[in-house]
Amino acid sequence: MYLTIKGLAKSFGENEVLKNIDFAIDKGKVISIIGPSGSGKTTLLRCLNTLEQPSKGLFTFEDGLTLDFSKKVNKQDLLKLRRKSGMVFQSYNLFPHKTALENVTEGPLIVQRRNKKEVTKLAKELLTKVGLKDKMDLYPNQLSGGQQQRVGIARALAIQPELMLFDEPTSALDPELIGEVLRVIKDLVNEGWTMIIVTHEIQFAAQVSDEVLFMDGGYIVEQGSPDKVIRNPQEPRTKQFLDRILNPGEY
Amino acid sequence: MSLLNSMLFSTILSADSWELFKSSLLPMITGGIKYTIPLTLIAFVVGLLLALLTAMMRISSIRIVRIPAIIYVSAVRGTPLLVQLFIVFYGLPNLDIKIDPFPSAIIAFSLNVGAYASEIIRASILSIPKGQWEAGYTIGMTRTTTLRRIILPQATRVSIPPLSNTFISLVKDTSLASLILVTELFRKAQEIAARTYEFLLLYVEAALLYWVICFLLSLIQEVIERRLEKYAAK
Known part of the structure; x- marks a missing residue:
């Protein structure tokens, strides 16, 4: 397993948002997390790069890095953990004062201190890959939502992470712009990236995932292959949720 | 009404007054160039550095780092600038610390700007x-x-209008330095007025000169704002 998580819990004050979560992901696999709003799926994702620091939980990476959040964890380990993953945000969070190209080069150039020529070449390749070859010198406010999100994906890829995290990457987009972003994510699936995707696009999740987690009330209610969880759910709560999402016409 | 009119005309617009206006212009502008402007610029730059440091201390997650910053800001904002100037120039000599008028003014104004600007910078960062x-x-x-690469460049753009406001206030506040014997623009006006008894004329003249300086500064502010436009989040 690339990453194994045991007993992950997260509270905000009295409010327990994640309760004793166990899961693992293998290299090159894609896990989708689905579930209603407030189920804890985004918090779970944000715990994986400690944008939210877990209250409890044992993280074990295959390279030996281990963090036990029930004890005090040291800053260096936190930074190491964070640098393993790239993240794509629901609201893109591009740097508004930097061009598309500068957004992508910022990480490798400033954090990883790599050679500028090499980084620029890499960034141009990535932006071409996400279909923004002729938009590289534009600022975020000159780009559409779908284009901004694709820059966001290129920015996350540029640090060459081991793990890609997507936090509802299409939720802020106009319906007609969703396709262009999902297409890019699908390309990454085909390239064999290890990815965890929080999404409301159930059909997409069914198509690209090796495993689906259905969350509700801070628990993983059901997990397994898309065939099992999405096409043939066992738990009543999963059935009810999928029914609502897949047949939105019925009230 | 006509009495008032004739008084105004006789004091401001008579040929003698016009001569006095012209002949006072040079000493006042000299005072402005030698003291008002350098005092403003130095105090603003030192104040900004102090403000940046104070703002960093205030957003620190460590309590003992935050507390001195909070006390400093509170003390400076809670006391009159004139009193601060008097403490530095007239007060400190009692402790055998004697500082000349100009450096005294720089110290007091820098500390003052530092406190006010730190709140602007802090608010910009939080925005x-x-x-x-x-x-x-x-x-x-x-x-x-x-903070350095992502937040401060964006916060800078946000802080330009309020910082310009502080800067323009500072230009005018430097006139208080006349009370600790700095021969800046307003001190020159006072000196000439004391000699000629033409108070209205000279103080209006001083006011006009401050107005011109502040007007020019507001033009510069607009240019800077436009140049930093791209740093604004939209």
């Missing part, structure tokens, strides 16, 4: 959306790097 910090963290940046 940048949390997602910008998070985006910095997810590409591997530490808090310091994120």
Whole structure:
């Protein structure tokens, strides 16, 4: 397993948002997390790069890095953990004062201190890959939502992470712009990236995932292959949720 | 009404007055160039550095770092600038610390600007959306790097209008330095007025000169704002 998580819990004050979560992901696999709003799926994702620091939980990476959040964890380990993953945000969070190209080069150039020529070449390749070859010198406010999100994906890829995290990457987009972003994510699936995707696009999740987690009330209610969880759910709560999402016409 | 009119005309617009106006212009402008402007610029630059340091201390997660910054800001904002000037220039000699008028003014004004501007900088930093910090963290940046590369450039743009306001206030506040014997623009006006008894004329003249300086500064502010336009989050 690339990453194994045991007993992950997260509270905000009295409010327990994640309760004793166990899961693992293998290299090159894609896990989708689905579930209603407030189920804890985004918090779970944000715990994986400690944008939210877990209250409890044992993280074990295959390279030996281990963090036990029930004890005090040291800053260096936190930074190491964070640098393993790239993240794509629901609201893109591009740097508004930097061009598309500068957004992508910022990480490798400033954090990883790599050679500028090499980084620029890499960034141009990535932006071409996400279909923004002729938009590289534009600022975020000159780009559409779908284009901004694709820059966001290129920015996350540029640090060459081991793990890609997507936090509802299409939720802020106009319906007609969703396709262009999902297409890019699908390309990454085909390239064999290890990815965890929080999404409301159930059909997409069914198509690209090796495993689906259905969350509700801070628990993983059901997990397994898309065939099992999405096409043939066992738990009543999963059935009810999928029914609502897949047949939105019925009230 | 006609009495008032004739008084105004006789004092401001008579040929003698016009001569006095012209002949006072040079000493006042000299006072402005030698003292008012350098005092403003030096105090503003030193004040800004102090403000940046204070703002960093105030957003620190460590309590003992925050507390001195909070006390400093509170003390400066809670006391009159004139009193601060008098403490530095007339007060400190009692402790055998004697500082000349001009450096005294620089110390008092820098401390004053530092406190006010630190609140502006702090508010500007807090106005940048949390997602910008998070985006910095997810590409591997530490808090310091994120602050330097991502947050401060955007906060700078936000802080330009309120900082310009502070700067323009500072230009005018430097006239208080006349009370600790700095021969700046207004001190020159006072000196000439004391000699000629033409108070209205000379103080209006001083007011006009301050107005011109502040007007020019507001033009510069607009240019800077436009140049930093791209740093604004939209």
